[in-house]
Amino acid sequence: MSRGRIVIGNWKMNPGSSAEAVVLARSVAASPLATGVAVAVAPPALFLPAVAEALRASPVGVYAQDVHWEEQGAFTGQIAASMLAPVVLGVIVGHSEVRRDQGDDDERVAKKMVRALAHGLWTVVCVGETLDAYLAGRSASVVAAQTAVIGHAVAAAESVGARRDRIVFAYEPIWAIGTGRAATAAHATICADAIRAELQRSAGIDAEAIPVLYGGSVTAANASAFADARGIDGALVGGASLKAEFGAIVAAFSG
Numbered sequence: 122m123s124r125g126r127i128v129i130g131n132w133k134m135n136p137g138s139s140a141e142a143v144v145l146a147r148s149v150a151a152s153p154l155a156t157g158v159a160v161a162v163a164p165p166a167l168f169l170p171a172v173a174e175a176l177r178a179s180p181v182g183v184y185a186q187d188v189h190w191e192e193q194g195a196f197t198g199q200i201a202a203s204m205l206a207p208v209v210l211g212v213i214v215g216h217s218e219v220r221r222d223q224g225d226d227d228e229r230v231a232k233k234m235v236r237a238l239a240h241g242l243w244t245v246v247c248v249g250e251t252l253d254a255y256l257a258g259r260s261a262s263v264v265a266a267q268t269a270v271i272g273h274a275v276a277a278a279e280s281v282g283a284r285r286d287r288i289v290f291a292y293e294p295i296w297a298i299g300t301g302r303a304a305t306a307a308h309a310t311i312c313a314d315a316i317r318a319e320l321q322r323s324a325g326i327d328a329e330a331i332p333v334l335y336g337g338s339v340t341a342a343n344a345s346a347f348a349d350a351r352g353i354d355g356a357l358v359g360g361a362s363l364k365a366e367f368g369a370i371v372a373a374f375s376g
């Protein structure tokens with residue numbers, strides 16, 4: 122089955138100003154055209170309109186880094202999917218830094234996904250195990266348990282039905298994020314298999330159609346190993362997406 126390839130740069134709380142974000146976005150758009158791979162950047166929320174405007178004429182998509190699960194209301198500091206939808210192509214939910222800092226659990230991540238899909242946003246759902254779980258050999262079971270909650274939400278939410286084709290998973294082992302210690306491609310494949318098997322079971326969907334990205338210390342040096350790995354359809358890139366090497370990472374995944 123052929124799935125689309127996707128490489129997304131997660132800029133996190135960088136760069137320091139809207140003007141710098143626009144410059145960075147333009148540099149991504151100016152990189153040689155990648156064939157067979159969708160490229161996107163996820164700037165801080167405040168910079169989304171400026172970056173979206175800078176990329177309007179380019180094929181580079183714009184994603185938000187998070188979204189609230191409710192439609193509207195008394196949720197100080199939050200951004201609704203309906204507010205994002207006119208500006209961005211998609212959204213990341215369940216990033217481990219958001220889980221850590223905002224207390225998101227799998228149920229909340231599932232609710233965010235359902236809301237984002239209901240607004241037609243491509244939705245990247247992040248799952249990944251802690252270092253302890255990895256060392257204990259429990260990576261696959263942890264990501265399967267996280268995926269089960271998402272899968273049940275997919276099965277339960279009628280609004281998701283029409284938008285299942287916009288679900289993307291990102292396997293992001295927490296111990297690999299920002300540490301310079303990437304997982305092996307073989308390990309990423311095992312976890313991608315676990316995600317798809319669980320989605321098939323709990324959501325009853327054709328999980329072979331769901332793209333699974335790898336994220337965690339992806340660099341220009343290791344990108345081709347993940348690009349060649351069975352079951353891995355792209356990358357969610359943090360630190361390296363702020364540098365010129367992002368272009369080389371995209372190139373590694375292009376066909």
Ligand code: PEP
Pocket residue numbers: 131293297298299300301336337338339357358359360361
């Ligand atoms: C991320 O934050 O999604 C990520 C993968 O970060 P890094 O590439 O810096 O490990």
